[in-house]
Amino acid sequence: MAMYQNMLVVIDPNQDDQPALRRAVYLHQRIGGKIKAFLPIYDFSYEMTTLLSPDERTAMRQGVISQRTAWIREQAKYYLEAGVPIEIKVVWHNRPFEAIIQEVIAGSHDLVLKMAHQHDRLEAVIFTPTDWHLLRKCPSPVWMVKDQPWPEGGKALVAVNLASEEPYHNALNEKLVKETLQLAEQVNHTEVHLVGATPLRQSISPLSCRNLIPACITTPSEASIYWR
DSSP, X not given: OOSOOXXXXXXXXXXXXOHHHHHHHHHHHHHOOEEEEEEEEOOHHXXXXXXXXXXXXXXXXXHHHHHHHHHHHHHTHHHHHTTOOEEXXXXXXXXXXXXHHHHHHHHTOSEEEEEOEXXXXXXXXXXXXXXXXXXXXXXXXXXXXXXXXXXXXXXXXXXXXXXXXXXXXXXXXXXXXXXXXXXXHHHTOXXXXXXXXXXXXXXXXXXXXXXXXXXXXXXXXXXXXXXX
């Protein structure tokens, strides 16, 4: 069964180019599935307009939502005309990460894609507070997308916790590796590597590491483990 069949793309309201939407379309072309382009917006000035009645404020908010919906539809025009199933939804919410998580739960989305911002002067990617909230609290996998193509035959690095004795870490390790291998096979034949780091004070023999490797790794060619 194909994975990630109900994707939620968080739209960046500050630019016309949408790398996260491009990545979702890329996945759709290879594994199918549907896409929802989602944008939470809020403008405090609309709440402070005391001269307007509640109905007038509601109408103003709805006007902004309609404008943003039309803007997203224009950004997705090429994909829509090509037959890519993209639903567009804009909501008024003062806490973006809460709106996104609520939508993930309500729509049973199995993957969230959001653009990661590159620092103007550094090579590093900058995570916003909304990014961190999503990475910590979102019930579905979150894919932070850089503004660059995903190369065919590239390499993916999976960070696993092999030093923990907690059962939930083992389950998470297996889920990470299994989904990465499945995605790599279905999408672009990415070469998957594993990395595990442990404090020097913990004595873990490299000879016993194979016992800690997630059960979904079955052949030496599927992954490599590096210890630092």
